[in-house]
Amino acid sequence: MGLPMARNLLKAGHTVVGFNRSPEKVERFAADGGSGAGSIAEAVDGAEVVVTMLPDSPDVLAVYTGDQGILTSAAPGTLLIDASTIRPDVTVDLHHRATESGFRFLDAPVSGGEQGAVDGSLSIMCGGEQETFDAARAVLEAVGKTIVLVGGPGSGQTVKAANQLLVAGTIQLVAEALVFLDAHEVDLAPALEVLNGGLAGNTIMTRKGQSMLDGQFAPGFRVDLHHKDLGIYREAARDQGVFSPLGTAVTELMAALRRTGGGDLDHSALLQQVDALSGRSRWADR
Template identity: 60%
Template sequence: MSTIAFIGLGIMGSPMAVHLANAGHTVLGYNRSPEKARPLVEAGGIAAASIAEAVAGADVVAIMVPDSPDVAQVLTADDGVFANARPGTLIIDFSSIRPDVTVELAGEAKEKGFRFLDAPVSGGEAGAINAALSIMVGGAREDFDAAAEVFEAVGKTVVLVGPSGSGQTVKAANQLIVAANIQALAEAIVFLEAYGVDTQAALEVLGGGLAGSAVLNQKAAKMLGREFAPGFRIDLHHKDLGIVTSAAREAGVVIPLGALVGQLMTSARANGDGSLDHSGLFRGVTRLSGTE
């Protein structure tokens, strides 16, 4: 069993850290809001007072924070990972950030004697709670193999997709597909409701055919119930679509649907929906349809 420092105990990080503690690892968790460490402590983990304290004796440092600047801060600050962890420590960044930033940070980590994997996840809050996340990993094969026990505790589908930055590139593609599916589902439900169809029955039969998807299974009930407590916030998905549209432009490829859904995410935030679950894109469709 390993000693693991887990930085970032939010909606996703908290259940992941708990699973690692339940698997028998020694887990020291740090979050800027100390109360977020309570579930980990109840599972037998330890609440650290700082990143430096959490990482000082760790074999593995896991990071799950919102955005590229947050990851850079966790790694490079005076009280951060690079300055306080032992050389040879394996760093696993579960956050979803820009691929180019990941490549830069991985290079800096290597220069300082650390091992680094970018390992963004998909599956949302439900996947984190059920230890059923899909994890797309970028980095060296030997580091991927060394992280097996960590990945097994939190994920179900774990794949090494290429060198550093590859995990983030695949996650960007994932977020494009998910956003497009959520928008299409929202439009379909508004369309069905306009015709007075038994929407629940309609979604049942749609789910059994080619229109079926994990998005339909997990998000339709939120839309039908107009209940958008965050599992994955619109603010974060907006950030991710910015990553994929920017990366696509740099690669010289065209993603018109991604650009459109990105604008719809921007509209949702402008209308005050940024803190809602990304299924809250439904509210944008009702606004445009005059049925809000």
């Protein structure tokens, strides 16, 4: 996600310095016209805005608060935007630490998948102060289309947790519907077309329907990451006493797919699991 987002910032006319723990990705970015850095401190030196996109809460904390991290290497007053998907409580704590150190901080997780990042059409849910959000808008508009301040610190991450619940639940229901239709020997492509044209229509059918029909599960968004995100949702739901039986079910289904070796597949591979549990083999590993 970070590489196509950085490319879109370049296209929008921003000067961008990139750093990644995988040097080959920095090299690819430099080949696109960006500048590569060899460390976090080098990347944020002189920056007006710092955008981070990292896998999980410990990674974000390490990058911001570790030795030679952003909070010790960037200049106070720098605008910090974290586009990662992490725990809301971790984000709130990071907001406080950044503010106490003289920074402006915005949590801004994104939705839209890898293709949305490439197209610059991401949905961005932001948490923080209105003034900080306004200052970040020019940068966010280079990578997204739907950009909304949803509340104070941590609110962006809370909305992203709800987003991940809805995405996983929708994939599971689409998967169950496809296996049901296949069991009744219905022609799946036209069935999916007519379903997507009615009240049941959804973005999962639009973007992933054909690849699911084809049994193509190369990762756009890996099961490992969605498993992590659903864990964030469940913990946040428990903290507030929210009853979420379907959320619990889809969390366990994603965990089962991961435990049985599907961690590196696209999350739409939930279809394979439904197929197998139904004693069928249309979408068996291929």
